[in-house]
Amino acid sequence: MQISARNVLSGRVKSVTYGVVSAEVVVELSGGEEIVSVITKRSAEELGLSEGKEVLVVVKATSVMIALE
Amino acid sequence: MQISARNVLSGRVKSVTYGVVSAEVVVELSGGEEIVSVITKRSAEELGLSEGKEVLVVVKATSVMIALE
Amino acid sequence: MQISARNVLSGRVKSVTYGVVSAEVVVELSGGEEIVSVITKRSAEELGLSEGKEVLVVVKATSVMIALE
Amino acid sequence: MQISARNVLSGRVKSVTYGVVSAEVVVELSGGEEIVSVITKRSAEELGLSEGKEVLVVVKATSVMIALE
Amino acid sequence: MQISARNVLSGRVKSVTYGVVSAEVVVELSGGEEIVSVITKRSAEELGLSEGKEVLVVVKATSVMIALE
Amino acid sequence: MQISARNVLSGRVKSVTYGVVSAEVVVELSGGEEIVSVITKRSAEELGLSEGKEVLVVVKATSVMIALE
Numbered sequence: 438m439q440i441s442a443r444n445v446l447s448g449r450v451k452s453v454t455y456g457v458v459s460a461e462v463v464v465e466l467s468g469g470e471e472i473v474s475v476i477t478k479r480s481a482e483e484l485g486l487s488e489g490k491e492v493l494v495v496v497k498a499t500s501v502m503i504a505l506e
Numbered sequence: 507m508q509i510s511a512r513n514v515l516s517g518r519v520k521s522v523t524y525g526v527v528s529a530e531v532v533v534e535l536s537g538g539e540e541i542v543s544v545i546t547k548r549s550a551e552e553l554g555l556s557e558g559k560e561v562l563v564v565v566k567a568t569s570v571m572i573a574l575e
Numbered sequence: 576m577q578i579s580a581r582n583v584l585s586g587r588v589k590s591v592t593y594g595v596v597s598a599e600v601v602v603e604l605s606g607g608e609e610i611v612s613v614i615t616k617r618s619a620e621e622l623g624l625s626e627g628k629e630v631l632v633v634v635k636a637t638s639v640m641i642a643l644e
Numbered sequence: 645m646q647i648s649a650r651n652v653l654s655g656r657v658k659s660v661t662y663g664v665v666s667a668e669v670v671v672e673l674s675g676g677e678e679i680v681s682v683i684t685k686r687s688a689e690e691l692g693l694s695e696g697k698e699v700l701v702v703v704k705a706t707s708v709m710i711a712l713e
Numbered sequence: 714m715q716i717s718a719r720n721v722l723s724g725r726v727k728s729v730t731y732g733v734v735s736a737e738v739v740v741e742l743s744g745g746e747e748i749v750s751v752i753t754k755r756s757a758e759e760l761g762l763s764e765g766k767e768v769l770v771v772v773k774a775t776s777v778m779i780a781l782e
Numbered sequence: 783m784q785i786s787a788r789n790v791l792s793g794r795v796k797s798v799t800y801g802v803v804s805a806e807v808v809v810e811l812s813g814g815e816e817i818v819s820v821i822t823k824r825s826a827e828e829l830g831l832s833e834g835k836e837v838l839v840v841v842k843a844t845s846v847m848i849a850l851e
Contacts, residue, residue, distance in 0.1 A: 438576040440633060440711040441618035443542035445573075456802035457663030458682060461822060462572055468537015473512035474570035475803060475822060477636050477668060477682060480579035484574055493573040495578060498615050499706045499844045500569035501543035503531055504507075504514075504562040504785040505553055507783040509780040509840060510825035525595035526732030527751060530615060544596060544615060546737060546751060546843050549786035564785060567822050568637045568775045573578040581680035583711075594733035599753060600710055606675015611650035612708035613734060613753060622712055631711040637775045638707035639681035641669055642645075642652075642700040642716040643691055645714040647771060647849040648756035664801035665820060684774050684806060684820060687717035702716060705753050706844045714849075719818035721849075738848055744813015749788035750846035760850055769849040776845035777819035779807055780790075780838040781829055 444496040448472065453486050462486055464494050513565040517541065522555050531555055533563050582634040586610065591624050600624055602632050651703040655679065660693050669693055671701050720772040724748065729762050738762055740770050789841040793817065798831050807831055809839050 448464040451471065460481035462474045472494050486492070517533040520540065529550035531543045541563050555561070586602040589609065598619035600612045610632050624630070655671040658678065667688035669681045679701050693699070724740040727747065736757035738750045748770050762768070793809040796816065805826035807819045817839050831837070 438578065438631065438711045438713060439622060440576065440578070441614040441622060441709045443615055443618060446539050454803060456804065458661060458666040458668045459663065459803040461567065461803045464572070466537055466539060468535055468539050470515050470535060470537050472570060473567045473822070474572050475567040476572055476579040477581055477680070480572070480581060484572060484577060484579060486572065491575070493575060493576065495571040495573050496565055496569060497709055498530065498542045498544040499613070500565060501541060502564040502786045502842055503533070503543050503545055503549070503553060503555065504564050504783045506560070506562060506783060507780045507782060507785065507838065508829060509783065509785070510778045510821040510829060512822055512825060523596060525597065527730060527735040527737045528596040528732065530596045542615070545786040546749070546788055549788060553784060553786060562783065566778060568820070571579045571635055573576045575576060584677050592734060594735065597734040599705065599734045602710070604675055604677060606673055606677050608653050608673060608675050610708060611705045611753070612710050613705040614710055618710070622710060624710065629713070631713060633709040633711050634703055634707060636668065636680040636682040638703060639679060640702040640717045640773055641671070641681050641683055641687070641691060641693065642702050642714045644698070644700060644714060645716065645769065645849045645851060646760060647714065647716070648752040648760060648847045650753055650756060665799060665804040665806045666801065682775070683717040684719055684818070687719060691715060691717060700714065704847055722815050737843065740848070742813055742815060744811055744815050746791050746811060746813050748846060749843040750848050751843040752848055756848070760848060762848065767851070769851060771847040771849050772841055772845060774806065774818045774820040776841060777817060778840040779809070779819050779821055779825070779829060779831065780840050782836070782838060
């Protein structure tokens with residue numbers, strides 16, 4: 438699948454925390470930074486997410502803000 | 507300002523493309539990856555964004571998706 | 576790519592309207608409904624979107640609201 | 645209420661799963677496709693969502709991505 | 714229409730700026746604060762938005778961040 | 783931090799409801815309106831959110847919809 442979202446970054450799962458509806462997934466990017474994602478619990482299960490798994494982090498450009506320190 | 511968005515990554519502006527309402531900003535993260543953001547033209551002007559400027563990229567965790575190659 | 580977004584629906588492009596930064600894409604779903612998407616102009620070009628092209632519409636569950644008539 | 649969100653599709657609730665803060669709602673569109681939404685638990689209760697209820701699915705155009713298989 | 718979005722605030726249009734695809738709408742809330750919205754140009758036209766018009770501002774709870782000064 | 787999000791409104795926390803992954807935060811704006819936010823539980827804890835605390839509500843313009851009664 439080629440997707441319109443402009444941000445597709447590779448990384449590795451560091452942790453998955455399951456709630457009832459949602460799941461919080463922490464991914465370490467290949468550049469070393471950490472990205473936190475909240476997806477549905479069902480998606481996390483269907484993707485078989487677990488520590489060490491290689492994944493892509495996908496973010497639509499309109500969801501990205503810019504700030505100055 | 508300390509913000510609830512879990513993803514706050516530092517980087518440097520590579521380019522800014524202005525539309526009438528929006529602006530597309532490409533940022534190179536310190537880890538080397540590129541992130542694309544679409545914000546309002548007014549915000550880009552008020553932040554004084556231009557090539558080489560050090561910025562922060564801010565993304566709410568609920569905006570981040572996970573995928574498998 | 577298998578993605579965590581829970582809504583992946585197939586359809587066909589009806590129209591693409593280009594702005595400077597954004598592009599508006601109207602897709603007819605196989606069920607007959609119309610979906611409107613706004614993505615970056617660059618993405619629309621890179622996906623080679625044009626009338627009649629078969630595409631997938633992808634929406635994260637947290638972006639979907641429910642209403643009563 | 646007439647809303648700026650360009651995607652307002654009718655359907656019927658298939659299931660509602662309650663968490664502590666969120667609720668996952670699966671809706672079958674009149675075209676036959678399934679849409680998954682995550683809203684707050686409180687909203688799901690206030691809308692009185694239950695299996696079989698006729699609802700509208702509302703999505704802002706900027707939340708919709710396009711992909712190629 | 715009763716909608717799951719938890720934030721529905723009344724106000725009055727202060728200005729509308731049209732781009733090719735998008736439109737920026739500034740609304741003054743009854744409490745005096747200003748809210749800026751970016752919707753599609755087509756939506757702004759269909760809602761007949763112009764200075765002084767009474768409107769509702771609608772925001773899904775998952776789109777709202779919290780920060781400390 | 784100066785952020786591109788065009789909506790930064792001051793208010794006071796009315797309540798915080800914790801789930802496993804998420805937290806629902808209700809804020810009373812200085813203008814008297816109530817805003818509901820869903821952020822991650824971890825963010826709510828790290829910001830030390832509790833009733834009466836002065837906070838800022840931050841919303842990106844592209845997340846704001848406009849409606850007519």
